[in-house]
Amino acid sequence: MHKTIGKLAATDPAARAPDGTLDLPHRLRRNRRADWTRRLVRETTLTVDDLIWPIFLIDGEKRREPVPSMPGVERFSIDEAARAVTEAAALGVPAIALFPFTDPDLRDPDGSEALNDQNLVCRALRLLKREVPEIGLITDVALDPYTSHGHDGLLDGERILNDATVATLVRQALTQAEAGADVIAPSDMMDGRVGAIRSALDDAGKADVQIMSYAAKYASAFYGPFRDAIGTKKALVGDKKTYQMDPANGDEAEREAELDVAEGADMLMVKPGMPYLDVLRRLKDRFRMPTYAYQVSGEYAMITAAGQNGWLDHDAAMMESLVCFKRAGADGVLTYFAVEAARRLKQP
Structure with a gap:
């Protein structure tokens, strides 16, 4: 015995x-x-079906421009983006997320270029929908790539105007949906924007367009390389702490997500990823709906730089980090490693 x-x-x-x-x-x-x-x-399995690839767009033709603070990541002109996305689709990556590097000459305090149906994102949507129809197209709804001050909303002095910004975001979302976006992903963190966008999409006959809400987006120090990639780091006036969440708060994330669910969000997102795995778990347990993590630029840069310096095994750390999102409850991950990870997952 x-x-x-x-x-x-x-x-x-x-x-x-x-x-x-x-x-x-x-x-x-x-x-x-x-x-x-x-x-x-x-217990936990990572597959290529769990990967969403964020990509950066630039104007021009036959251009691939490295992002210095994100080694291995490039900005693509639209034609080069089509080639890269074709490769991602062939690997089985189900969706991409588009972010533009807007020419500074096109930026103004109101972010008016966001409403131009011939802007960089809209032109890319049309081409990608035609060239790679099998891949899902997710678009960022926020004004920071288009404003001269680098904020996600409209300013009155130093104050972000919530409701006026929401009205502009609705128009931006409709412009993107008309151009071919499958999923609208508002990242601005204005109150009420999910409900306003959902209502406008439905009224415009776009009821099938999904909303992936950045439900819990924190005012994080991990966004620096992303702001380099879209050209807003130098433009940003002040910080975003009056609308992005305080990193110390967890209960507030549940309240934010609850409102977004009530307003019609189809999917929830937590951003950044690894520093907020507890928040991810809470939202998944509470709402039992598709929930995603964004492995942001700072997370990518840390793993990549440490790998390049021989301080850790890059590929092992990359794959371990992605599995941990799944273990914590994520249904998928937005990650700049998507194509690299997909190649590894395809290996016998």
Whole structure:
């Protein structure tokens, strides 16, 4: 009969078998002893179906421009984006998210270029919908890529105008939907924008266009390389703490998500990813709806730089980080590693 093994098991003769080994009824290491058994008992599985690839757009033709603070990431002209997205689709990546680097000459305090149906994002949507129709197209709804001050909304002095911004965001969302967006993803963190966008899409005959809400988007230090990539880092006046969430708050994330669900969001997102795995778990447990994590530019840059310096195994850290999102409850991950990870997942 097995004995219960306590803290003194290692020194208690009664806890040992005749050959001197510990007489343990449960040995969890048995399920870890070989690759085949580890695979059989694995609780969390990452597949290419879990990956969304954010890409950056620039004007011009046949252009690929490196983002210095995100080694391995490039800005694509629309024609080059089509080639890159075709490759991603061939690997099985189900969706991409588009972010523009807007020419500074086109930026103004009102972000009016966001409403231009010939802007960079809208032109890319039309081309990608024609060239790679099998991949989902997600568009960012916010004004920061288009404003001269770098904020996500309209300013009155130093104050962000919530309701006036929402009205502009609705027009931006409709412009993107008309150009071919499958999913509208408002990242601005204005109050009430999900409901206003949902109502406007429905009224415009776009009831099938989904909304992925940035439900819990924090005022994080991990966004720096992204702001380099879209050209807003130098333009930003002040900070975004009056509308993005305080990193110290978790309960507030549930309140934000609850409102977005009530207003018609189809999917929820937590941003950044790894520093907020607890928030991700809470939202998934509470709402039981499609929930995503955004592995943001700072997370990408840290893993990549550490790998390049030989401080860690880049590929192993990349894959481990993605699995941890799934373990914490994510249905998918927006990650700049999407294509790299998809290639690894396709390997036998």
